[in-house]
Amino acid sequence: MAGTEKKIQPVIIKRSKKGGGHGHHGGAWKIAYADFVTAMMAFFLLMWLLASTSKADLQGIAEHFSSPLQVAFLGGQGVGDSSSVVKGGGEDATRTAGLTRRSEVDAAKRAPSVRSQPEAQQRIWEAQAKRIRVRVAEALEKNPRLRELRSQVRMDMTADGLRIQIMDDQSRPMFDSGSPVVKPYMRDLLREIAQVLNDVDARIALIGHTDATPYAGGERGYSNWELSVDRANASRRELVHAGLDERKVLRVVGLAEMVPYQGAQPFDAINRRIAIVVMNKAAEGRILVGGDLQASDGEEFERLLHKNGHAGAASAGADGPVKPRP
Numbered sequence: 001m002a003g004t005e006k007k008i009q010p011v012i013i014k015r016s017k018k019g020g021g022h023g024h025h026g027g028a029w030k031i032a033y034a035d036f037v038t039a040m041m042a043f044f045l046l047m048w049l050l051a052s053t054s055k056a057d058l059q060g061i062a063e064h065f066s067s068p069l070q071v072a073f074l075g076g077q078g079v080g081d082s083s084s085v086v087k088g089g090g091e092d093a094t095r096t097a098g099l100t101r102r103s104e105v106d107a108a109k110r111a112p113s114v115r116s117q118p119e120a121q122q123r124i125w126e127a128q129a130k131r132i133r134v135r136v137a138e139a140l141e142k143n144p145r146l147r148e149l150r151s152q153v154r155m156d157m158t159a160d161g162l163r164i165q166i167m168d169d170q171s172r173p174m175f176d177s178g179s180p181v182v183k184p185y186m187r188d189l190l191r192e193i194a195q196v197l198n199d200v201d202a203r204i205a206l207i208g209h210t211d212a213t214p215y216a217g218g219e220r221g222y223s224n225w226e227l228s229v230d231r232a233n234a235s236r237r238e239l240v241h242a243g244l245d246e247r248k249v250l251r252v253v254g255l256a257e258m259v260p261y262q263g264a265q266p267f268d269a270i271n272r273r274i275a276i277v278v279m280n281k282a283a284e285g286r287i288l289v290g291g292d293l294q295a296s297d298g299e300e301f302e303r304l305l306h307k308n309g310h311a312g313a314a315s316a317g318a319d320g321p322v323k324p325r326p
Contacts, residue, residue, distance in 0.1 A: 118282075125280045128200055129162040132278060136164065139192040146189055148172075153189070160283035160293045161202070164193065167261070168272035175272075178215065180230035187238055193276065194242035203284050205251035205293070207275040208232030212257040212266035228254030235274050250279065250287050 050058075133155050140150050152172070154165045166189065168174055174186040182190070197204060208228035215223045232252050240246045260271040277283075283293055 121281055125161070125202075126157075128202065129157060129278065132162055132196055132200060135196045136193060139196065140189075143188070143192065145185060146192065149185060149189055158277070161277055161279040164276040164278070165261075166274045166276075168269045170269045173269070173272070174274065175231055175234075178227070180227065180234040182234050182238055190235060190238040191242035194239040194244040197239070197248065197276075197278065198244050200278070202278050202280070203248050203250040203287075205253070205277045205279060205287070206232045206236050206249065207277065208235075208254040209259060209261070209271060209273045209275065210257050211268060211271040212260065224256035225254055228256050230254070232274060235276075250284065 136153070136155065140146050140153065149172075152167045152169055152174075154167065156163055156165075166174060166186070172185075174183055175181060176183070208231040210224040210228050210231075215227060229252070232254050236249055236252050240249070257266065257271065260266050260268075261273060262268045262270050265271075277293070279287070279293075286292065
């Protein structure tokens with residue numbers, strides 16, 4: 001029986017691992033790492049741009065999104081147009097007082113120092129004038145009563161500053177006929193303008209104009225000269241009554257019919273107007289030393305005469321029929 005016994009052989013089990021300890025784990029980690037590196041690069045790029053952009057440009061970008069009407073009304077070279085052109089304090093990115101681009105620093109070094117201050121003042125003034133134009137336009141648009149007067153308000157830039165002209169219309173005059181009494185809607189308009197002008201660092205001049213119709217029946221020689229001055233002064237009183245600091249008013253004059261807006265039609269209602277000139281610093285300085293406005297109305301009048309070929313506009317009504325003063 002012993003011969004018939006079978007010898008039991010041990011069972012050997014071999015376990016094998018698939019892949020080694022340093023085998024392939026897939027590519028998901030590479031995608032995550034690439035996203036992380038990209039995000040960090042974008043973050044440092046953003047920080048570098050913020051550090052190298054001037055304070056004025058940053059403020060201009062911010063104000064564009066807070067006041068989109070400025071671009072809508074005035075346009076501009078881009079969304080970075082800033083309403084404040086005062087630059088920061090140096091090109092060192094570690095300074096907190098503000099930054100300027102290196103190109104701006106180099107340009108300032110190349111420019112003559114005697115010209116840098118007037119140019120800076122002019123840029124500040126232009127930005128301020130833009131804000132005034134936008135705010136006046138917004139005031140006309142928001143007030144339903146004044147919205148009808150938009151066509152009678154003209155704004156343009158002159159060498160002396162921003163000129164706001166309020167024109168008469170044949171069916172909607174700004175004053176009573178032959179009188180300096182202000183119409184109610186003219187009073188409302190002047191009050192809105194006063195609020196805008198009181199918030200800017202500038203002085204103003206008021207200029208009254210009439211058309212060429214002679215003033216009939218005036219006592220003791222009362223004429224278009226007196227009427228234009230009285231209307232300009234009545235406008236000044238309305239502005240001051242609405243809250244304008246009276247020290248901002250530097251000049252009140254009347255030019256009668258001598259400077260028509262429409263030289264070819266001296267009797268047109270559009271020639272009857274009040275001009276409010278928001279003066280820049282150069283014009284203000286000339287007035288304070290006894291001078292006159294640089295882009296004087298007399299020069300503008302001569303230009304209009306030559307343009308329209310109407311050399312007798314100033315005295316066109318002298319030989320015509322004397323009509324009731326509109």
